Amino acid sequence: MSGPSVVYAEGDDHRRQRRIMAPGFGTPQAKALVPIFSAVASSVTNKWKDLLSISNDRSEVFNIPAWISRATLDAIGLAGFDYDFGAMDNDDNRLAKVYKNLFADLFAAPTNGMFMVGTLISILPAKVAQWFLEYNPSARLARARVVREVSQDVARNLVSAKINEIANMEGGKDVMSLMIKANLSENARSRLSEKELLAQMQVLFIAGHETTANTLSWTLLELSRRPELQTKLRQEIHTKERELAREERTEFTAEDFESLPYLSAVVKESLRYHPVALHIAKMAIDNDCIPLSNPITTTDGKQIDQITVSKGQIVFLSIPAYNRNKAVFGEDAHVFRPERWLQKSEGMGSTSVGVYANLLTFSGGVRSCIGWRFAVHELQAFLVEMVRNFEFSLTPECERIRREACGVMVPTLAGELAKGVQCPLKVRCARRDEY
Numbered sequence: 005m006s007g008p009s010v011v012y013a014e015g016d017d018h019r020r021q022r023r024i025m026a027p028g029f030g031t032p033q034a035k036a037l038v039p040i041f042s043a044v045a046s047s048v049t050n051k052w053k054d055l056l057s058i059s060n061d062r063s064e065v066f067n068i069p070a071w072i073s074r075a076t077l078d079a080i081g082l083a084g085f086d087y088d089f090g091a092m093d094n095d096d097n098r099l100a101k102v103y104k105n106l107f108a109d110l111f112a113a114p115t116n117g118m119f120m121v122g123t124l125i126s127i128l129p130a131k132v133a134q135w136f137l138e139y140n141p142s143a144r145l146a147r148a149r150v151v152r153e154v155s156q157d158v159a160r161n162l163v164s165a166k167i168n169e170i171a172n173m174e175g176g177k178d179v180m181s182l183m184i185k186a187n188l189s190e191n192a193r194s195r196l197s198e199k200e201l202l203a204q205m206q207v208l209f210i211a212g213h214e215t216t217a218n219t220l221s222w223t224l225l226e227l228s229r230r231p232e233l234q235t236k237l238r239q240e241i242h243t244k245e246r247e248l249a250r251e252e253r254t255e256f257t258a259e260d261f262e263s264l265p266y267l268s269a270v271v272k273e274s275l276r277y278h279p280v281a282l283h284i285a286k287m288a289i290d291n292d293c294i295p296l297s298n299p300i301t302t303t304d305g306k307q308i309d310q311i312t313v314s315k316g317q318i319v320f321l322s323i324p325a326y327n328r329n330k331a332v333f334g335e336d337a338h339v340f341r342p343e344r345w346l347q348k349s350e351g352m353g354s355t356s357v358g359v360y361a362n363l364l365t366f367s368g369g370v371r372s373c374i375g376w377r378f379a380v381h382e383l384q385a386f387l388v389e390m391v392r393n394f395e396f397s398l399t400p401e402c403e404r405i406r407r408e409a410c411g412v413m414v415p416t417l418a419g420e421l422a423k424g425v426q427c428p429l430k431v432r433c434a435r436r437d438e439y
């Protein structure tokens with residue numbers, strides 16, 4: 005769906021692409037995007053306030069991911085490209101329309117035919133596999149091709165506008181402007197081609213909004229399941245709000261978020277407990293051994309302390325298996341408990357993996373998530389804006405919420421998979437006199 009992007013590239017090509025993208029994704033750049041994330045989050049909360057003001061009992065049931073994924077698309081538009089997709093205000097937005105329920109439509113409930121196609125394209129020569137994917141009439145592949153066409157078209161317009169802006173010595177601090185500037189300062193042979201630039205944008209459209217939107221939906225579900233945690237978080241945010249008011253400020257900054265320990269604990273716990281990217285496949289480039297920290301007994305009774313892999317073998321890394329490992333996160337690793345981040349147990353210092361909070365959620369190493377700082381600030385900004393304004397509670401349908409692994413882990417309702425991503429929560433305005 006994206007073409008020759010950083011996700012697709014290998015080896016030196018990958019290193020080159022990653023180097024040119026890096027200036028857009030540093031710590032100061034991500035911090036500078038906080039006002040954008042907060043503004044987009046408040047466009048959702050303002051809409052919810054309007055709907056609540058005309059409802060009979062001042063409460064409404066909202067399908068959370070449907071709202072948030074449009075908002076996070078707007079966030080990636082503004083923060084990534086300084087461009088307002090207007091997905092929140094316009095139900096007919098082209099990009100929002102093609103991305104709606106994308107992962108569930110493409111990958112949920114895989115059929116036997118899909119497994120067969122998957123196996124086939126992994127053994128066919130690349131060119132034949134490409135041809136097969138291009139012309140196969142299956143509804144899912146046809147849907148993927150439409151996404152590619154629309155996102156390529158939007159990306160093409162944005163790239164040419166950006167290149168013109170930069171040629172006129174304009175161009176802001178958005179990720180794309182920084183990437184194009186970095187690209188221009190490269191020597192001509194290592195620059196990203198126009199095709200590669202377009203591909204990076206298409207990847208950012210997808211990687212940058214569905215991941216955070218679903219993480220937020222899971223977080224709000226967990227906070228609805230445990231109202232006492234939600235109240236504790238709201239109390240911390242309201243106390244900070246009063247502090248800002250005394251300083252005659254209304255906007256939260258990245259530093260303000262960092263000064264809220266419970267917010268940080270909720271974000272980390274949510275990323276630990278609900279890693280939306282599930283597993284990663286890596287191919288061994290050489291014969292090797294994977295050492296095991298604890299020996300395991302195989303089905304034929306042998307004890308082994310390492311696993312040999314051969315060149316070309318594919319190894320699947322399970323992110324949730326590590327994130328819920330009892331040896332690291334304690335006996336209650338299967339419980340959503342933000343407090344674990346405030347009173348760190350011994351196990352939590354015993355490993356050092358990943359790029360954030362010793363979690364595997366954003367992976368690690370050369371192919372780790374380039375947008376993790378972006379994602380963390382976006383999650384913080386949305387949670388602050390939503391939890392300070394609203395109380396979230398469970399609806400009877402929540403009993404049927406299940407996890408559907410479809411590229412990202414999304415919430416769906418048992419028996420209603422065809423309706424796509426669903427997490428219906430009851431929302432009402434938050435009281436400020438509850439503590």
Ligand code: HEM
Pocket residue numbers: 010011012022207208211212213215216219279280281284285364365366367370371372373374375376378379
């Ligand atoms: C909660 C949010 C997110 C999660 C859990 C997440 C997770 C991940 C993971 C696990 C990978 C590694 C995939 C692999 O090795 O196969 C990855 C890669 C990537 N992510 Fe994210 N991501 C998130 C948000 C974002 C955002 C906001 C952006 C961009 C603005 C982004 C852009 C990317 C890109 C471009 C890659 C490919 C990097 C490479 O191959 O070098 N992600 N992400």
